[in-house]
């Protein structure tokens with residue numbers, strides 16, 4: 001135990017030094033080793049005899065850390081952020097040390113009730129409808145590992161509801177349809193496939209936008225119904241991955257309500273912005289949403305994994321995925337006065353993830369979390385301005401912390417993508433918008449500041465200058 005305390009203290013010091021080195025941009029954002037570098041450095045066989053924790057920690061920094069992409073690096077602008085904070089890291093250490101498993105209230109009452117409380121805290125902080133709170137009696141939030149898992153259980157609950165429970169016994173029988181758009185995150189069609197509902201239906205976009213067309217949705221659903229199919233769920237997005245577009249949720253909600261169809265809202269990235277009243281428009285019209293998910297691990301200073309899924313009626317979820325074997329029976333569950341989160345998710349076992357959300361919300365306060373969002377949005381504004389002021393560049397779209405841009409020709413954009421792939425200072429990810437290549441820069445690393453944005457921009461410019 002003394003060894004643990006000493007090595008844990010050393011690990012904490014190394015992490016602090018690592019964060020400082022990141023903040024000072026002393027480390028490259030991407031590693032330079034070719035594929036196989038880490039495999040080569042690792043023995044093929046596991047050790048027969050136990051090794052020193054101190055040595056294993058040393059090896060971590062010698063062998064693993066140099067081959068990581070540093071997501072907390074100030075020049076990391078890839079995909080969407082997956083950010084972190086000391087409060088979250090500390091909570092993860094404590095969680096691991098306590099080593100509890102909160103599958104049911106009776107397997108860890110404190111973990112379950114803490115999760116109920118922090119999910120309600122967050123629902124209020126994001127100004128979500130009251131019925132999503134545990135306090136409402138009907139709805140509630142649950143921490144999932146990812147937005148992918150959240151949409152999977154939402155789709156399954158929708159299929160079960162649309163089939164009036166028949167789905168549990170007979171599956172989807174090729175009859176149920178789930179709707180999204182071509183801009184929806186890939187996790188959604190994947191969830192629909194896993195749920196057994198085949199290919200998700202891609203609803204056309206409103207002309208000139210990347211948003212779902214509610215009239216086209218209604219027409220498609222009605223045509224499907226006339227053909228003997230059953231519309232089960234719609235997945236709308238607040239903040240799409242490619243361009244941070246937001247589907248017209250109020251109109252989509254009305255279409256779903258008229259037809260009794262489940263509406264899931266995927267706000268994996270942009271949902272966190274709703275902490276700030278000025279960035280809450282995307283959440284307008286959640287009145288008819290049945291479920292809503294946000295990744296606290298993307299933009300809320302909480303380490304991965306931590307997605308929060310809220311449902312308006314938790315029985316829809318528990319009817320679909322609840323299952324209690326004899327070895328799980330207990331008086332508390334049978335009294336039906338407690339929450340058993342195993343019935344709100346795919347896995348049976350679950351770690352106490354609520355602790356990190358609790359630490360983060362307390363250590364930063366809602367004000368601190370709002371400031372972080374505003375800071376990142378202001379950095380995106382700065383980057384967008386720098387890009388716009390430069391000849392030969394174009395900002396395709398700029399929303400919240402995301403700036404999507406390209407060069408004047410597609411060939412130059414593709415070449416810039418190539419050059420940036422090898423750059424140690426900046427990581428942007430490529431995408432395609434309306435058939436043309438673009439670069440996405442998502443601001444959200446806790447160490448990115450104005451100076452970093454200027455450094456990032458001068459790096460991008462110098463690569464562009466080398467092209468001509």
Ligand code: PLP
Nearest residue numbers: 080146147148185187240241268
């Ligand atoms: N939805 C959106 C809009 C996303 O941007 C992402 C990931 O970036 C996801 C869902 C998938 O999230 P996860 O990795 O938590 O499954």
